[in-house]
Amino acid sequence: xxxxxxxxxxxxxxxxxxxxxxxxxxxxxxxxxxxxxxxxxxxxxxxxxxxxxxxxxxxxxxxxxxxxxxxxxxxxxxxxxxxxxxxxxxxxxxxxxxxxxxxxxxxxxxxxxxxxxxxxxxxxxxxxx
Numbered sequence: 001x002x003x004x005x006x007x008x009x010x011x012x013x014x015x016x017x018x019x020x021x022x023x024x025x026x027x028x029x030x031x032x033x034x035x036x037x038x039x040x041x042x043x044x045x046x047x048x049x050x051x052x053x054x055x056x057x058x059x060x061x062x063x064x065x066x067x068x069x070x071x072x073x074x075x076x077x078x079x080x081x082x083x084x085x086x087x088x089x090x091x092x093x094x095x096x097x098x099x100x101x102x103x104x105x106x107x108x109x110x111x112x113x114x115x116x117x118x119x120x121x122x123x124x125x126x127x128x129x
Contacts, residue, residue, distance in 0.1 A: 013039060
């Protein structure tokens, strides 16, 4: 598979942003997550593809069940993604289920809701293996 390359400057920035995800400051973590996700989206890759490229496994990876246009981000149709996440809710907390029901029925979601949704998607992809 021939994956698009992320320019070196963007890879360095992405690594720096990922380092900020451990910050003690909520705003700094959220901002870093949004910026890192934007770099990944702009590259045409998913987080899963980036992690797999960095840590190749000997066995082929299974394809996630979520449609490709919605993987790794809630920036697409938030109601559709929330519904998919709720359908795969066996590992969801009560708070996450309520949050997903809320964004499923709202016409617009905030940047903070996008960050939280993206975090839930990444956790879901990690549990799907």
